[in-house]
Structures are given as C-alpha cells and as structure tokens.
Amino acid sequence: MANLEELQNLVVQVRRDILRMVHKVNSGHPGGSLGCTEFFVTLYNEIMELKDGFDMDGKNEDLFFLSNGHISPVFYSVLARRGYFDIEELNTFRLVNSRLQGHPTTHEGLPGVRIASGSLGQGMSVAIGAALAKKLNGDNKLVYSLHGDGELQEGQNWEAIMYAAGNKVDNYIATIDLNGQQIDGSTDDVLPLGNVAEKFRVFGWDVLEIENGNDLKQVLAGLNEAKSRTGKGKPVCIIMTTMMGNGVDFMMHTHAWHGKAPNDEQLATALAQNPETLGDY
C-alpha cells in the first residue's frame, strides 16, 4: 500500500526539479513534464518491478519507454530520484558534454534510458519489440510506454497499434497523455484526434481511462488496474487525461508553456507554489 503523502512530497520535489532545470538553460518543455509528474512518480516508485542498477537488456525487470522525449525534465528528475544517477547531475541538463541531452538518448550512456526519442511517433514500435523479446526470453515482466496525444498524429503509431493487437502483445501497457495541447495550439485546432479511447478499442486493445491523471490516487488505481489486465491476449492502453503545466497556476489551461522556460520572476512564483520537500539538487 502506497504512502500517498510520501508520493505527493516526491511529486512536488520533481516539479521543482523540472522548473529549475528548464529555467537554468532557458529552454526545454515544462508543460507536458508537469502534466505527467504524478504518472512518472507513481510508475517508478509504486508500479514497476525494477532491479538494482541498470543494464541495457533489462531482463527480468519491467521496462519503460518514453516516446514523447521532449518531456525529458520529468523523466530525468524521476530517474535521478529513483537512484539511477546522482541528482546533482540534473544541473547539467541541456549543457554541452552532458548525459542529460535535450531529448533522452542512450548515446551518452545515461542509466535508465534505453532508446533515443524526440522525433515523435517511434516509441510504441520500440516498446512492442522489447515486449516481444521478453516473450521470447520467457521473461514475464512488463513493458510500459508513454505517448503524447498530439504525437498520435504520426502515422507510425497506427502501424504499431494495429500490430500489437493483431499479434496479442499482452505484456505491454501504453499510456496516452491526453492533455489536448500541442505546440501550435489545442489538438482540436491543429488536427483533431477524435475519440482516442474508441480508436484504440476498435483496433483491438483493452482500454481503460484515468479521468484525472494529476490525482495520485487515480493514477495509482489506474496503473494497478492496467497491470491486472495484462496477459489476457490484448495490449492494454491507458487514456490518461492530464493538465499541461499542472501545479503551477499560470502554466495551466494553456499550451503556452509547452516548450518555454520561466524567467526569474516566474520561477520564483512557481517555486513558491511548490515548497521544497525532499531537498533541491
């Protein structure tokens, strides 16, 4: 049974990490990162079965793939605070010679990252491949992935969605971050996605929804429910509605903070709304 208070403290601390990381280099993507903070914190600390340390093959442990790589700040912060690398390394985000590239990569050898992502729409195929390898290896652990909703505009996703259902890749849980925003505006304005849950269903997936992906209890319950539905002949999809910029009032209800860093004053305001809990890096 999770201690929700501890998880909430971690959520607030991760928000601070995200804000400070993007502020320092005046670049990066705080909006989607903040929207998915509860998801990452829950996944890495309550849901996934992980070995100590890191090796690329990840046999006999759960795996996670981030497809929408631009929300690297939340990924890096949660990896560091889960012990994959020292939290002080968050200081190097987006700097030259850093392992914390603007978008995640294996190329610099950062523990916890198993695929490069950033060019959108590729992560689901990779996650499916890793899930197939687990089946071949007789490894009964699971594969998780996260995707932006705007990212579903990339056609490769639909190749992957069709494949996973057609081939009963049932050791796999894909989560869609339904925040309704993308760089140029709302997804409805840029290219309407229609009913995403229904689309996954008609492709043959087992679909469940998390109505508020910024509510830790709902995220925890949803991920546990998804886990219980694996191994039943269908890939599992979670449609998770989130608020971009969650936890910082002026970053919410807008797409403006998708890829923009706060200035000094805005940072101070944002941090005041999220007081330090576990200690800044």
Added chain:
Amino acid sequence: MTKYTDQGKQDTRSGYGAGMTELGRTNPNVVALCADLVGSLKIQTFIDENPERFFQIGIAEANMMGIAAGLTIGGKIPFTGTFANFSTGRVYDQIRQSIAYSDKNVKICASHAGVTLGEDGATHQILEDIGLMKMLPGMTVINPCDFNQTKAATLAIAEHHGPVYLRFGRPKVANFTPVDQKFEIGKALVLSEGTDVTIVATGHLVWESLLAAEALENQGISVEVIDIHTIKPLDEEAIIKSAKKTGCVVSAEEHNFLGGLGESVSRTLAMHHPTPQEFIATQDTFGESGTPEQLMEKYGLNNKAIEAAVLKVMKRK
C-alpha cells in the same frame, strides 16, 4: 592469383536466404522480421524452421524498424527484410533515431537494390541507398558481389555488434567467389593484380569488372580489380596502395555517382594520394522499367562501360 570463374548464376538475395537458414540453426539470438516480402527475401526456410523467431510485420516498414530496435533490448539480433528502397529512404528517421543514434544491434537487410530489379521501375528501385546509409554515424554498409559472398556476409554481420546495412539484389548474377572465402568486414579483396589501372567495384559490378579486366588484358593492359564489399568502414589502405601502384582508378557501382562508393574512394584519394578517377555509376537519375541487361546497358553499368572508362582514365594519368 586465383582465376575467378562463374560457377553458375544465382541471385544474391538467395545468398541472404541461405545465410539466414544457417543462422537459424546456429545462433538462437537471431530473429527475422519482414514487411510482407518473405518470398522476395528468400527466408521461408528460416521461418519454417524457427517460426517463433520470425515476425511478419505487414506493410509497415517504419514499425518494423522500431520493433527491431526494441528486440535488441533483451539480447536479440534482429534482421529486417524488405526492398532496399523501403529499407532506407522510406524509414530513414526511424533508422536514424531508434537504431543508429540509439546504438542498436539491428541488421537492415535489403534486396532489390539498384535498377536491376528491372521491370517494376523506379518506384521500386533505389540508387541513393548507399549514400543515405553511409552518412549515418556508426552504420556499417556492406554490398556483397555474389551469392557466396552475400551468404558469408549475412553470417559475418551476426557476429558484429552494431547496426549494419546489407545490400543485395534480385537478378541472377555470376557466382564466382569461393564458397569458403573468409568474409572480413571492412577488408577489401584484391581479385586480380595489375599495374596499369585499378578498378574498385562493389556488388555485382565486381563480376563486370573482372570481365572488363579480361578483355583489357587481351589488349595488353594490366588491370587490378578490387572487390569493395564493405563501403563503410572503407578499406582506405588497400585503395591507396593500389592507386599508388597503378596511378589511375575506375570505381564501379550500381548506384548514383553522388553519395556512392565512388565518392568515398575520391575522398580517400584526395586526402592521401590524388589520382585520376572515372565513375561507373548512374548520373543523378532515377531508373525505369526494363530487363536488368537492358538497364545496365542503358545506364552504363556493364563490362563494356567499365572497359571504356579504363581506357579514358588511363589517358588522364
């Protein structure tokens, strides 16, 4: 030197299929993927013998490249199979990000390269793939010359850790290299020694080069023929050594002269030993329908064209 003779015409794609059959029996980590072209890639035996290690992806090449990248996580060695056009240009960004930049041990195996797939025409031909793939950091690019060498290359790349592009073709061409010839990635093979001119060739134009060399020997011209099966990493030492000896070079490939083997040879020579060079390659054009022989004639890719290029380059010494 060994005198090479045609042991009977065979398609290089069947060399790939034979290599996969052997890998299926010897290397349990090898898995095969295909995008609805099993018959064309000649991998039915692998599938029959290892059904659990074969993934039919359907007509979805982008997804195939991503799934291949994912399969490496867990220690598999994926071999993807489709036509060269659909193995490269169609899925360039998937290869770039999910395979090359991500350092994944994927073998991208591509049939029907060049114009000699013939009648299907330019939509299915590709003359830009070597250039596309050699530009990717960390990518090994191999274009074997015949059935035996394609089989040997297929076996060799399974032992090499890192992404590889293996290029072969549809038509039946001379099978002339010894069945037991060692395949060493990145190591050029001098097939005939000579002193007047060097021909550096790749793919089935190696055989055309040997035919040209024989005709030229009859005219009293001593020709060195080098088989460059690995375009990247290029065996620069072998090329420089030969150019120093002969003083002129002809490169021969079934590929655009922009971005192909010829340009890699030119760069090498420009840096280390500037040498006159002629290019047997297509001249920045798309292909078209026709028989392989007709297309090789029309696009200047056969032994006659190589012979003429040798006579031309020797005058530039």
